[in-house]
Amino acid sequence: YGTSKINEKGHLVIGGCDTVELSKKYGTPLYVYDVELIRERARGFKNTFASLGVKAQVAYASKAFSSIAMIQVIAEEGLSLDVVSAGELYTALAAGFPKEKIHFHGNNKSEAELRMAMEHDIGCIVVDNFVELELLEEICSEMKMPMQVLLRVTPGIEAHTHDYILTGQEDSKFGFDLQNGQAESALLQAVDSNWIDVLGIHCHIGSQIFETTGFVLAAQKIIEKLQEWNEKHLFTPSVLNLGGGFGIRYTEEDDPISPSQYVEEIILKVKEETRNYGLPMPEIWIEPGRSLVGDAGTTLYEIGSHKDVPDIRKYIAIDGGMNDNIRPALYDAKYEAIVANRADAPVEELVSIAGKCCESGDMLIWDIQLPATAKGDLLAVFCTGAYGYSMANNYNRLPRPPVVFVEGGEDQLVIRRESLEDLIHLDIPLGTSLKKS
Numbered sequence: 001y002g003t004s005k006i007n008e009k010g011h012l013v014i015g016g017c018d019t020v021e022l023s024k025k026y027g028t029p030l031y032v033y034d035v036e037l038i039r040e041r042a043r044g045f046k047n048t049f050a051s052l053g054v055k056a057q058v059a060y061a062s063k064a065f066s067s068i069a070m071i072q073v074i075a076e077e078g079l080s081l082d083v084v085s086a087g088e089l090y091t092a093l094a095a096g097f098p099k100e101k102i103h104f105h106g107n108n109k110s111e112a113e114l115r116m117a118m119e120h121d122i123g124c125i126v127v128d129n130f131v132e133l134e135l136l137e138e139i140c141s142e143m144k145m146p147m148q149v150l151l152r153v154t155p156g157i158e159a160h161t162h163d164y165i166l167t168g169q170e171d172s173k174f175g176f177d178l179q180n181g182q183a184e185s186a187l188l189q190a191v192d193s194n195w196i197d198v199l200g201i202h203c204h205i206g207s208q209i210f211e212t213t214g215f216v217l218a219a220q221k222i223i224e225k226l227q228e229w230n231e232k233h234l235f236t237p238s239v240l241n242l243g244g245g246f247g248i249r250y251t252e253e254d255d256p257i258s259p260s261q262y263v264e265e266i267i268l269k270v271k272e273e274t275r276n277y278g279l280p281m282p283e284i285w286i287e288p289g290r291s292l293v294g295d296a297g298t299t300l301y302e303i304g305s306h307k308d309v310p311d312i313r314k315y316i317a318i319d320g321g322m323n324d325n326i327r328p329a330l331y332d333a334k335y336e337a338i339v340a341n342r343a344d345a346p347v348e349e350l351v352s353i354a355g356k357c358c359e360s361g362d363m364l365i366w367d368i369q370l371p372a373t374a375k376g377d378l379l380a381v382f383c384t385g386a387y388g389y390s391m392a393n394n395y396n397r398l399p400r401p402p403v404v405f406v407e408g409g410e411d412q413l414v415i416r417r418e419s420l421e422d423l424i425h426l427d428i429p430l431g432t433s434l435k436k437s
């Protein structure tokens with residue numbers, strides 16, 4: 001994975017750093033990000049657009065992993081940024097991210113969130129529904145400030161992925177329906193506004209998608225509508241945002257195409273369709289999250305107890321679990337792992353990796369071949385960079401692990417480990433809040 005290697009001691013090395021040393025320095029569990037790989041992925045997307053001569057913006061979907069340092073890397077690579085909450089926006093602003101390159105998403109942005117976006121004059125708001133459209137219009141006219149928007153449409157596409165991460169189908173909580181006239185009404189309402197400037201159309205069909213079919217179909221359906229709106233309403237979008245969702249390889253069973261292949265096929269289709277309809281080629285925006293950071297992240301755990309169920313299974317327990325990676329429990333997601341302090345040892349036994357949470361469903365990996373392990377060994381679970389830390393939680397009052405960035409043999413702590421004090425930081429002992437008031 002990425003720039004990972006095995007050194008002469010048999011230790012897994014990521015970004016030039018020995019993972020055994022990292023675990024000694026920072027403790028476990030520990031998220032380690034290979035920053036060079038993030039940069040490589042970012043450049044891969046940008047270069048593909050450049051080589052096709054297409055005007056584009058690649059926005060990192062920061063829900064995959066948002067932290068100040070992460071957003072600084074994205075800024076250094078010249079990408080744009082997708083945020084979905086006041087919290088993600090606040091993090092982006094704290095990182096000094098260029099505000100004109102921030103896009104605000106979400107199906108239920110609060111008034112406070114919309115005002116915050118307006119006050120910071122961010123690049124655009126991706127409007128999801130009529131309630132938001134009206135609220136935004138009110139805020140803009142009150143503040144006497146225009147705002148650029150994309151209208152999020154639901155093209156009616158079924159991408160082949162897990163139900164919970166499927167978003168482009170008709171029966172979805174997101175966006176204006178493209179087929180039943182909702183999107184057209186939204187467009188007319190927005191175009192009619194004195195303050196709202198419709199930059200273009202947005203859609204996102206789902207996540208962890210392995211084929212281009214869904215993207216191509218979505219683009220086709222949208223462009224067909226754009227042709228209709230062009231004739232009826234003289235509307236031509238400057239931007240077509242086709243969302244994120246490009247799949248990555250978690251295990252050998254996954255067979256995604258490369259990011260550049262996704263982009264190339266999508267662009268070819270958009271070029272062809274717009275040419276057929278005599279429409280100008282819009283600027284193409286995409287919003288990858290997982291495919292920028294997923295395989296750059298590795299989680300290191302220390303192996304603790306084990307339990308044999310004779311003739312059935314051997315459980316090996318680690319010092320983390322569904323609190324730092326909820327994906328196996330939530331989506332039945334699969335991961336690969338190795339023993340990082342003996343990365344060159346041959347595999348010897350079939351085991352299952354259990355988390356430490358008080359819940360039978362807290363299993364990180366079922367049935368994996370590993371060398372024989374003992375308490376104190378270090379387990380490296382790969383591809384945890386997307387939706388790992390960002391979905392981490394304090395179930396069982398476990399502190400969230402720290403995050404370390406590694407690059408060129410240097411390591412830097414970018415999120416510190418939560419302490420036990422942090423865990424009770426928001427608590428108010430019984431009686432004291434009443435006494436104070």
Ligand code: LLP
Nearest residue numbers: 061204207208244245246287288289290387
């Ligand atoms: N744009 C929009 C509007 C989105 O809703 C998402 C993801 C993305 C972009 C980025 O998608 P990506 O390139 O990362 O696939 N927690 C789930 C994934 C939820 C994705 C939500 N939206 C998981 O762990 O698999």
